[in-house]
Amino acid sequence: MTLSDNPIGASYLYLLEPEIRFLEAAVEHLIPTDELGPGARDAGVVVYIDRQLAGTWGVHGRQYRGGPWLEGTPQQGYQSRFTPQEVYRIAIREIDQHCKAAFDRPFAQLAGDGQLALLEQLEKDEIALPSLSSKFFFDMLWRNTEEGYFADPLYGGNRDKVGWKLLGFPGVPSGQYRELLTSSEPYHAEPVSVLDIQTGKVPVDAEGFPKHVVTKPNSNKES
Amino acid sequence: MSATKLKSVDVVVVGSGVVGSIMSMELASAGMNVVCLERGKQFDASTDFHKPNVYDELKFDRHSDIFQNLARDTITFRNNDAQTALPMREMGAFKPGEMVGGTAAHWGGNARRFLPHDFEMYSRIKERYGKSFIPEDCNLQDWGVTWDEIEPYYDQFEEIFGVGGKAGNLDGEIQPGGNPHEGPRSREYPNPPTRRTHEGSLFAEAATSLGYVPFQGPTAAMTQDYRNLYRVQMLECARGGFCSSHVCAQGAKANPGSAVLPALARQPTFELRPLCNVLRVNTDSTGKKATGVTYIDARGNEVEQPADIVILGAYCFSNTRLLLLSGIGTPYDPRTGKGVVGRNYAYQQGGSVQVFFDDREFNPFIGGGQVNTSIDEFNGDVIDRGPLGFIGGAYINTATSGATPIKGKRVPAGTPRWGGEWKKAVAHYYRRNMSISIHASCLSYRHNYLDLDPTYKDAYGLPLLRMTFDWNDNDLRMMKYLNERCTEIGRALNGSKLGGTNKGTHFGITGYQSTHNVGGAVMGSDPSTSVVNKYLQSWDVSNLFVVGGSAFPQNPANGPTETIGMLACWAADAIKENYVRNPGSLV
Numbered sequence: 001m002t003l004s005d006n007p008i009g010a011s012y013l014y015l016l017e018p019e020i021r022f023l024e025a026a027v028e029h030l031i032p033t034d035e036l037g038p039g040a041r042d043a044g045v046v047v048y049i050d051r052q053l054a055g056t057w058g059v060h061g062r063q064y065r066g067g068p069w070l071e072g073t074p075q076q077g078y079q080s081r082f083t084p085q086e087v088y089r090i091a092i093r094e095i096d097q098h099c100k101a102a103f104d105r106p107f108a109q110l111a112g113d114g115q116l117a118l119l120e121q122l123e124k125d126e127i128a129l130p131s132l133s134s135k136f137f138f139d140m141l142w143r144n145t146e147e148g149y150f151a152d153p154l155y156g157g158n159r160d161k162v163g164w165k166l167l168g169f170p171g172v173p174s175g176q177y178r179e180l181l182t183s184s185e186p187y188h189a190e191p192v193s194v195l196d197i198q199t200g201k202v203p204v205d206a207e208g209f210p211k212h213v214v215t216k217p218n219s220n221k222e223s
Numbered sequence: 224m225s226a227t228k229l230k231s232v233d234v235v236v237v238g239s240g241v242v243g244s245i246m247s248m249e250l251a252s253a254g255m256n257v258v259c260l261e262r263g264k265q266f267d268a269s270t271d272f273h274k275p276n277v278y279d280e281l282k283f284d285r286h287s288d289i290f291q292n293l294a295r296d297t298i299t300f301r302n303n304d305a306q307t308a309l310p311m312r313e314m315g316a317f318k319p320g321e322m323v324g325g326t327a328a329h330w331g332g333n334a335r336r337f338l339p340h341d342f343e344m345y346s347r348i349k350e351r352y353g354k355s356f357i358p359e360d361c362n363l364q365d366w367g368v369t370w371d372e373i374e375p376y377y378d379q380f381e382e383i384f385g386v387g388g389k390a391g392n393l394d395g396e397i398q399p400g401g402n403p404h405e406g407p408r409s410r411e412y413p414n415p416p417t418r419r420t421h422e423g424s425l426f427a428e429a430a431t432s433l434g435y436v437p438f439q440g441p442t443a444a445m446t447q448d449y450r451n452l453y454r455v456q457m458l459e460c461a462r463g464g465f466c467s468s469h470v471c472a473q474g475a476k477a478n479p480g481s482a483v484l485p486a487l488a489r490q491p492t493f494e495l496r497p498l499c500n501v502l503r504v505n506t507d508s509t510g511k512k513a514t515g516v517t518y519i520d521a522r523g524n525e526v527e528q529p530a531d532i533v534i535l536g537a538y539c540f541s542n543t544r545l546l547l548l549s550g551i552g553t554p555y556d557p558r559t560g561k562g563v564v565g566r567n568y569a570y571q572q573g574g575s576v577q578v579f580f581d582d583r584e585f586n587p588f589i590g591g592g593q594v595n596t597s598i599d600e601f602n603g604d605v606i607d608r609g610p611l612g613f614i615g616g617a618y619i620n621t622a623t624s625g626a627t628p629i630k631g632k633r634v635p636a637g638t639p640r641w642g643g644e645w646k647k648a649v650a651h652y653y654r655r656n657m658s659i660s661i662h663a664s665c666l667s668y669r670h671n672y673l674d675l676d677p678t679y680k681d682a683y684g685l686p687l688l689r690m691t692f693d694w695n696d697n698d699l700r701m702m703k704y705l706n707e708r709c710t711e712i713g714r715a716l717n718g719s720k721l722g723g724t725n726k727g728t729h730f731g732i733t734g735y736q737s738t739h740n741v742g743g744a745v746m747g748s749d750p751s752t753s754v755v756n757k758y759l760q761s762w763d764v765s766n767l768f769v770v771g772g773s774a775f776p777q778n779p780a781n782g783p784t785e786t787i788g789m790l791a792c793w794a795a796d797a798i799k800e801n802y803v804r805n806p807g808s809l810v
Binding site: 057 | 273274275276278279280281285286288290292293294297300301302306307309310311312313315418419420421424459460461462463464465472584585586588589590594623626628629632640641642643645646647649650653654678679680729730731732733
């Protein structure tokens with residue numbers, strides 16, 4: 001993906017160039033491109049992450065931020081003193097420093113196998129970063145990757161609704177669901193997003209529901 | 224800063240959720256001057272929760288601005304006294320609400336009554352199995368009310384919330400199609416039951432083959448267009464999913480906003496004040512009479528609202544915390560077992576078994592509004608607990624709640640967490656699985672409690688509420704047994720693979736479980752083990768009523784909201800019919 005491919009706008013609000021390269025490589029391992037369709041990189045997941053980091057969540061606008069800051073148990077959840085913005089900036093820099101020291105190049109320039117092995121090490125907390133747990137960063141990255149791939153395309157990911165086509169999820173419901181509730185026939189339709197309706201690409205009926213274009217089951221799998 | 228003191232009113236109500244809205248409506252319509260204080264925002268359903276924007280999983284489930292703003296106020300949590308409690312920094316296991324309409328604005332519509340057994344659990348367990356059968360450290364106790372007393376108030380709540388279902392027990396006569404284990408009902412549900420989905424039919428068939436009696440679990444999402452007791456119209460549920468966590472764009476899910484507030488707004492003696500955060504209940508020099516409440520208004524001013532009657536109708540955590548901050552009642556001390564405020568905190572147990580198919584495909588995104596097929600053989604005390612070695616129970620069901628794409632994907636055990644194999648598995652199984660869910664009781668134990676945190680403060684500089692809680696052996700034995708039963712049902716469904724949840728032996732506040740936090744200001748007949756009497760009236764301050772999930776002595780299986788609504792109707796009636804005529808202790 002180049003910046004000019006980005007239909008949301010060819011700009012990033014928070015992420016820096018090395019971070020974009022790191023994330024494009026990393027998310028493509030988490031959800032790879034394969035015969036089922038595009039992976040996370042081409043689905044715009046890095047754009048999604050950028051928008052999230054630049055927004056309320058990126059600065060933990062609705063999360064409790066007061067100290068003191070203690071490590072806590074796994075049962076006690078998020079206890080980092082860092083906001084998500086800070087987590088991404090610090091972790092990516094420190095992982096790239098690790099890669100440069102160990103392999104003489106940043107993460108994005110490692111071969112695919114090397115990137116994959118490194119992600120597995122991060123997940124297992126096997127890489128000792130100076131400022132935070134590598135597993136903590138990995139878990140946040142995976143959570144955001146999954147969100148970006150499957151959230152409404154409004155948020156910059158799930159481009160062309162690839163995540164929903166992968167699942168066979170029709171998106172915004174149609175007004176026919178009442179009648180379909182008891183059906184044992186699989187229902188397949190071209191997915192409709194909030195973005196589609198907001199931008200006038202899909203019209204809605206008097207109740208506000210979109211009209212679905214019903215498809216055959218397997219037509220969902222191409223993309 | 225000195226507080227602005229306002230003119231006194233008859234009643235001040237804290238919170239505008241299920242309790243606050245219903246009690247305000249009942250008392251205002253009886254002619255009393257009622258002011259309701261709500262910490263959250265006002266909303267306009269036609270613009271705040273409109274189509275298509277409500278169909279946004281990320282916004283409503285992950286980044287919701289209708290959940291409690293933790294930047295201002297949260298809880299701290301630890302598993303036991305030996306640990307240091309730390310703040311719940313992000314929303315996880317539960318999601319208390321923060322808007323006009325409260326937590327119920329985004330509830331799932333699960334509208335089950337408790338069983339008669341649940342209200343007298345201590346007495347009935349002791350009578351059937353002997354006192355030694357109750358775990359030693361379990362603070363099991365009765366509620367101080369009986370089924371016959373409270374059944375009319377369940378009925379009243381169901382007429383307000385338009386509950387749909389099929390009676391299984393009408394005045395003691397077992398009815399085909401309903402739940403044969405429910406308590407006797409005085410009449411049918413106001414609305415018909417949900418229709419059965421494909422998954423529901425498969426579950427029903429498997430359950431029947433094992434000797435259980437399946438029924439459609441009750442729901443507060445309208446099963447037809449309905450005008451309620453307060454003459455408010457609600458539309459039939461469109462089954463479009465995006466239900467729990469979301470406010471319904473259709474207005475089909477009964478909640479304070481759709482079922483009560485439109486009627487309440489028309490009451491001339493009622494005033495709602497949003498964005499007002501109550502700091503404490505004030506008492507007079509004797510400490511035995513409440514004089515009103517002090518709150519911070521939307522502009523940041525400290526305001527005193529005097530009132531003849533104070534009703535705390537907020538979430539379990541807020542009710543308990545306000546009592547502690549106000550110095551009303553003796554705080555619970557787990558070392559001595561003495562004191563009552565914060566005692567008997569309990570949560571909700573849950574689990575599930577998933578069945579994966581290679582030859583069946585479902586429409587998991589169609590549903591919501593609590594469409595479910597249930598069995599109740601494992602609830603309450605239906606099956607002899609003697610040989611099982613635990614007390615408590617669960618309903619088991621298959622629900623089609625509308626599987627959303629971020630959180631609603633299930634994969635068989637052993638699937639990698641990410642990568643190509645994971646991608647293939649979600650693609651294959653998103654539409655090819657069904658879940659058998661356990662919704663189970665959680666008892667109260669001596670070492671599980673709520674108090675004020677010694678370190679962490681909210682945005683007003685007041686101590687956060689501290690939760691000390693972990694699972695217990697009795698409850699874990701119960702879950703193991705229930706998982707085995709669900710696995711049997713799962714096998715009878717002849718899928719290709721089974722999966723399940725294993726949440727470990729320690730409770731954690733990460734990962735959504737349920738918003739069913741209860742206790743801390745429990746009701747009962749003994750002031751040494753309860754905060755409020757059977758009418759939800761404070762033992763210490765007779766013009767203070769503390770109503771909500773906080774009043775549950777332990778948490779039965781069936782989900783708290785219906786019973787919270789019932790208690791609101793029950794307490795309002797006690798105030799209208801008895802307290803007003805003869806102020807003072809009602810017992």
